[in-house]
Amino acid sequence: MNLQTNIPLSKHSNNLIDYQSNILLLGSCFVENIGEKLGYFKFKNLVNPFGVLFHPKAIEKLIERSLNLEYYSEKEVFFHNEQWHCFDVHSKLSNPSKDNLLKDLNNHIDASYHQLKKATHIVITLGTAWVYHNLETQKSVANCHKVPQRQFSKKLLSVTDILESLQKIVALVKRVNADVQIIFTVSPIRHLKDGFIENMRSKAHLLAAMHQVVESYKSKEDTDLSYFPSYEIMMDELRDYRFYAEDMIHPSQTAVNYIWEKFKEVWVFKEAQKVMEEVDIIQKGLLHRPFNPNSEAHQKFVKNLYNRKKDLENRFPTIKF
Structure with a gap:
């Protein structure tokens, strides 16, 4: 008896991720889950230099600023709750x-500029189509920084709004990095603060716009744009609350691991997966805590681990433990 539906996935035909790849990940909390996995396995990657970005307009704005090297000035930051903030970025900054x-x-800005120009892969994960506009500046914000809600208006981006934003993102990136592979995905995290129905409307708009932009490039025989079904895997293959964290909003670690395995299956080169196995052995070895650090068996273990580590670092100079 089959108690689970499975989304058919096929490995991408070219431009797969390996240990020479340079990956930039931008977007919602879920892209940080993927970034953590890539970091654990020692791939070259940069994750959300400006912090978590939930909607496409925020990503578009920061990509444009970075590529134009448009630096921030004093007039673009503000003081609130004993800290200085910027509406364009996450509160972690x-x-x-x-x-x-x-x-x-x-x-x-500098780090993003260089990464956008040299990236082989850019993963963009969108979380919501709901956007807050600052009433004083009439500009959309990436984060409200707990400023009173009366200072903002809230708007659901239309499919056309999102499509135009994604098209601009692609055009900006391709202008400086023509061969980069862009992977779009919708975050499986539920934005229930917006409301249950509002969250579903939001995800629907994101999905419709993403597929339109990917299909439009396929019609030009451009395979450098792709869609990965993170949201659909969570909704259909992991259709059970046991795959959610305690808040019933974020995917559990089991769900993150499951979706990561699917991503790896589609996007990571087979030979790189063999290296990942070696990295995993070393990472687990580095976390090992012995009962008796002075024992002969542990000293042999430490020497073997050191040799494995040096061998891998010699073969792949970008890997550092």
Whole structure:
């Protein structure tokens, strides 16, 4: 008896991820889950330099600023609740010092500029189509930073709004990096603060726009744009609350691991998967805590682990433990 539906997946035909790849990941919390996995297995990657970004307009704005090297100035940051903030970025960058915040923001502009130009793969995960606009500036914000809600208006981006934003993102990136592989996906995290029905409307708009932009490039015989079904795997293959964390909103670690395995199956080169197995053995070995550190058996274990580590680092100079 088959008690689970499975989404048919096929391995991408070219431009797969290996240990020479350079990966940039942008978007919602879920992209950080994938980034953590890539980091654990020692791939070259940069994850959300500006923190979590939930909607396409926020990603579009920061990509454009980074590629134009448009640095932040004092007039673009503000003081609230004993910290300096910027509406374009996540609160993890907020800082008690205005100068340090500006320094961090502009360092991330530089890092993003270089990563966008050299990336072989860019993974973009969208979480919501709901956007808040600052009433004073009439600009969309990436994060409200707990500023009173009366200072914002809330809008659901239309499919056309999202499509135009994604098209602009692709055009901006391709202008400086023509061969980069862009992988779009919709986050399986439920944005229930917006409301149950509102969350489903939001996800529907994101899905419709993403598929439109990917299909439009396929019609031009451009295979550098792809869609990975993170959201659908969560909704259909993992259709059970036991695959959610205690908040019943975020995927559990089991669900993250499951979706990661699917991503690896589609996007990671077979030879790289063999290297991942070696990395995993070393990572687990480094976490090992012996009962008797001075025993002969443990000393032999440490020497063997050291030799494995040096051998892998010699074969792949970008891998560092």
